[in-house]
Amino acid sequence: MLPFSFRLRSTDGAARLGELETPHGIVQTPAFMPVGTQGAVKAMRHRELEEAGAEIILANTYHLLVRPGDALIARRGGLHRFTGWTRPILTDSGGFQVYSLARRRVITEEGADFQSHLDGARYLLTPERATDVQAHLGSDVAMVLDECVALPATRDQAAEAMLRSVRWAERCRRRLLDLRRGAISGVVVSTPAQAQFGIIQGGVFQDLRDESADRTLRIGFEGYAIGGLSVGEPLDQLYAVTGDTARRLPADRPRYLMGVGTPDDLVECVARGIDMFDCVLPTRNGRNGQLFTSQGRINIKNAQYAEDDGPLDPACGCYTCRHHSRAYLRHLYMAGEMTAGALNTLHNLSFYLDTMRRIRDAIAFRTFENFRQEFLRSASRLSLDS
């Protein structure tokens, strides 16, 4: 296994072209990570993800913790061997799902006490436990446990959660270092070279973001994420906070914007210095028949596609676009065939991953600003459906 490292290959304005070296392989950045919540990207086979160009996927620690359990996965040798996905995996810390999904949660300085949404079983997710669970899962990149705040948050609430997140980040880092030097018994480290990313919080308050960045950088991580955005704030605020925060982060570490976003968001946030993204949009929208194309968005349910023999996206080379017409895809969707969700997801992910490839090419050729303008004129149009 390779050690973890990041190499910045070139820049174009604030946009960065780079390469993550992880224990399970190399990831070209800027990168989009398809979301594989329960150890599987919904409706996809692993080989389809690979064909679409996915170099890394995200798995949700909360979901795997409550089913089938991190101990079971550790006994299988970690998430890679359990799932058969051989390329890199990033795991979140579980904090966001504790906030959005779990029942009867009580957050204290110690950690998050909650009941599983599945069967009501009690769990205590401390920073140490979140680090141990991810050691069991053996992801290539682990995230620190942070505290999510309910929106809209006052400045005081955002500050308090940010400071607690910094304290938790310190505990997560200490635990990881202890795990690395073998000081913790009873925890299986499935991927010894696992990296750990800190998370910058602070809501939409830039001074809090700055303070969070400074404090998190002092702890020191292999990479840095920007969390707590894309949760309902206006787009210009998302972009502004992302850009201002990214500028404060060291050039030699990867920067990950969590939970973002639309194809436009990817382009706009690459323009502001982001290297990594994840979002459920391509997969969830795919299952709902909402499709991203080079000419704008399509709702395949729309009657105008009933007799449309053309491909979903004439500019796309994915399996779906090479083999099936809009008319057939609409029929499958209307007929409730699960193949509809699969073919649509495959296209949406291909579109996202192809967009990332084009972004990387544009940065390499120093034509990113042209690409961005062109992209925003075409693919980002809200809808082709009249």
Added chain:
Amino acid sequence: MLPFSFRLRSTDGAARLGELETPHGIVQTPAFMPVGTQGAVKAMRHRELEEAGAEIILANTYHLLVRPGDALIARRGGLHRFTGWTRPILTDSGGFQVYSLARRRVITEEGADFQSHLDGARYLLTPERATDVQAHLGSDVAMVLDECVALPATRDQAAEAMLRSVRWAERCRRRLLDLRRGAISGVVVSTPAQAQFGIIQGGVFQDLRDESADRTLRIGFEGYAIGGLSVGEPLDQLYAVTGDTARRLPADRPRYLMGVGTPDDLVECVARGIDMFDCVLPTRNGRNGQLFTSQGRINIKNAQYAEDDGPLDPACGCYTCRHHSRAYLRHLYMAGEMTAGALNTLHNLSFYLDTMRRIRDAIAFRTFENFRQEFLRSASRLSLDS
């Protein structure tokens, strides 16, 4: 496009090795046809079916008639161009779903008057209309419209339905011949070389089966099916009626046993002279976590597989068995991931199609009886789950 033909290549006892030549390609027999009810085999991509060795699939006329409609499919150029499946397709006549699925059906000598199970729209499916719809669909093999009887049927009920089915078969054949010579305007013949199979009825009464066979053979079809079996009768009766009826059919025409069956049934009925099968078992059971393996059946939900790192079937070379463990497949199933249904279906179909390949090899090498005994000792065991 090729014309339709059947070539009997060799026999071993009553078992037959043959080759169907159809407008969309060659099918090795004995053949199993995966069921693609709505123009798609549930949970499968076309290329996965091809990789698994499917040379022909079945599509249901009733389902396509009520959605998206045969006229829409005819305007697309037929089912092959509409769905993107380029290999042979057999369509049923729609009669069985009218019997099992439709609402307020009234069967008269003219045909079946019914309401769609989807939206209550009225349809009249006559023998002529059933032939026209299948001409629109452009399948390689069309089936005649027959009358299904409620079970248990008296001898009189079975005789009446059999005789009506013969009269309907005559009308279907006349219509097809009219379509072939271009005498019917307003019907698009999507596949001019489409073949048509007659169906032998008569329930479990062998004298009625014999009479049905004699009358249907006098009409004359490119192939013959045995219908109305595998509907609840004891296995020995299924096998006996199949064997006795198959013996009455001409050696130079393909024989199709409709809606059958388990892996055992396939082997036993090949032993009785059957060339073609279809059944929802591998696909439906796959979605329900019921798996066929070379060592017996597995219910993947069973707790004994939670930490089983072995493949589903060590003797299987399918994508699922090459890439995933029982533990992962169980996790996906328990987590409700649609990928579970897909991976399980892929395995079950691979097992069925691989069984057909082994059957064909055994006939070619004149070792079919040995194969049959061995198969019934291993793969047909009811369950591996304790």
